[in-house]
Each structure stands twice: as structure tokens, then as C-alpha cells.
Amino acid sequence: MQLTVAEAIAVQEDLRRHVVTTDDTSPAPRYVAGLDVAYDGDEYAAAVVVLEVIRAATVELQEVDRAVVRGRTAFPYVPGLFAFREVPGLVAALERLRVTPELLVCDGQGLAHPRRFGLACHLGVVTGLPSLGVGKTAFVGEWQEPGTARGEASELVLDGEVVGKVLRTQNKTKPVFVSVGHRVSLGTAVERVLELAPRYRLPETTRAADRACRDGLAER
DNA sequence: GCGACAG
DNA sequence: ATCTTGTCGC
Numbered sequence: 001m002q003l004t005v006a007e008a009i010a011v012q013e014d015l016r017r018h019v020v021t022t023d024d025t026s027p028a029p030r031y032v033a034g035l036d037v038a039y040d041g042d043e044y045a046a047a048v049v050v051l052e053v054i055r056a057a058t059v060e061l062q063e064v065d066r067a068v069v070r071g072r073t074a075f076p077y078v079p080g081l082f083a084f085r086e087v088p089g090l091v092a093a094l095e096r097l098r099v100t101p102e103l104l105v106c107d108g109q110g111l112a113h114p115r116r117f118g119l120a121c122h123l124g125v126v127t128g129l130p131s132l133g134v135g136k137t138a139f140v141g142e143w144q145e146p147g148t149a150r151g152e153a154s155e156l157v158l159d160g161e162v163v164g165k166v167l168r169t170q171n172k173t174k175p176v177f178v179s180v181g182h183r184v185s186l187g188t189a190v191e192r193v194l195e196l197a198p199r200y201r202l203p204e205t206t207r208a209a210d211r212a213c214r215d216g217l218a219e220r
Numbered sequence: 221g222c223g224a225c226a227g
Numbered sequence: 228a229t230c231t232t233g234t235c236g237c
Contacts, residue, residue, distance in 0.1 A: 037227080037228085038228075039227090040229090044228095077226090077227065077228070079225040079227095080225080080226085082227060083226095085227080085228095086227075107226080108226045108227065109226050113226080114225095118226065119226070133226085135227090136227085138225095138226085139225070139227095140225085
């Protein structure tokens with residue numbers, strides 16, 4: 001790896017100062033992106049899929065753009081430094097988009113991180129775009145099991161501070177861990193995730209990006 | 221010191 | 228993340 005663990009932590013401590021945890025005065029996003037990376041040894045395929053959110057009687061989600069970039073891993077998976085492994089490929093994919101997303105839905109945590117600077121915060125700060133994190137499992141913090149109905153949530157607390165929400169996106173399914181990335185409030189983040197997960201546990205953005213990076217890795 | 225540890 | 232088939236349920 002080009003960066004040492006100590007250097008990477010220093011970068012996080014520096015970049016975290018730029019995180020904005022409130023909503024900007026813009027309407028609900030029309031273009032929302034899902035981002036994910038798949039691996040095969042030290043080879044990876046990073047994907048970004050942009051969905052247009054059509055709000056009518058029911059929310060409709062249509063893919064309008066996508067970009068998949070392949071590359072070679074330059075940083076190992078280190079808990080707490082996950083972003084250094086995924087950001088290069090994801091930023092490269094974002095640069096290839098024709099449609100600029102108004103919200104990045106990341107695979108992992110945002111503020112729910114030991115230094116309050118998980119992947120979602122990192123991607124938001126380096127791109128300047130609003131972002132939020134949706135983790136499939138917990139990383140840090142304490143919480144109570146939320147109610148079993150879609151929409152019910154409980155606070156994710158770390159050192160006495162609310163760093164996210166444990167949110168049930170579908171009845172009787174395992175909850176997901178939502179946290180702020182950049183330029184969105186926690187309440188809005190939860191609202192966006194529910195809107196993007198009308199049918200399954202994970203947001204459609206996440207599902208689309210997951211499929212895209214797997215497919216990208218498969219074609220060799 | 222021991223274990224836990226996003227993907 | 229990845230290793231991996233069938234199977235129960237809506």
C-alpha cells in the first residue's frame with residue numbers, strides 16, 4: 001500500500017473537519033446513485049449506478065446512467081480504513097458518469113465510525129456531493145432492537161452520541177444501519193433510504209450497484 | 221491484555 | 228468481500 005495506517009488515520013482526522021451533517025436547502029433528489037465494489041483477489045470492479053426517482057402515487061426508480069471501472073487493489077481491508085480500499089475505484093467510476101447524482105448511497109457506514117469518518121463521509125467530502133451510508137451489519141455503537149415493522153428505527157449510539165439509526169426497511173427483516181455521510185441530516189437519510197427500499201431490505205441503489213460490480217468483475 | 225471489527 | 232445448494236416462504 002502506498003499509505004501507511006498512521007498516515008491514513010491522519011488523512012481521516014483532517015478530512016473529517018469538512019463533513020456537513022445538515023440538509024442543504026435543496027428539494028428531494030431526483031438522481032440518486034448506488035456505489036459498490038466487487039473483488040477477485042487484488043482485482044476489483046467498482047460500480048456506480050444512477051437511478052432517477054419518480055415520485056408519483058408510488059415511487060418509481062429508473063436507471064439513467066452507470067459506470068464500471070476495473071482496477072488493482074492498493075490498500076488492504078482494515079476495519080476503520082475501509083474507504084482507502086474503495087474510494088479510488090469509486091471516484092474513477094463517478095468521473096465517468098454523464099448524469100451527476102444528487103445523493104450517493106454508500107455500502108457501509110458514514111458517521112457510525114470510530115473517528116466519525118466512514119466511507120460515506122469520505123466519498124461525500126472528496127466529491128462534495130451529499131451522501132449517506134447504509135450498512136448491512138453494525139460496525140460501532142450500541143442500540144436496541146427496533147420494532148419489527150417497516151419504518152421503525154432505534155438510535156445507534158457511540159460514546160453517548162447518536163451516530164446513526166438502526167432501521168427496519170421491511171417488515172420482519174433484519175434492520176440496516178443508516179448514518180449521515182455529508183450534507184444530509186440523519187432524519188433525511190432515513191427518509192431517503194425508506195423511499196429507495198420499497199420492496200426489499202436493501203435500497204434499490206445498493207442492489208443495482210451490487211449487481212453492476214459483480215457483472216463488471218465477471219466479464220474477463 | 222483480550223476480543224471485536226463496515227466490505 | 229468471498230467460500231457455497233437447496234430450500235422455505237410470500
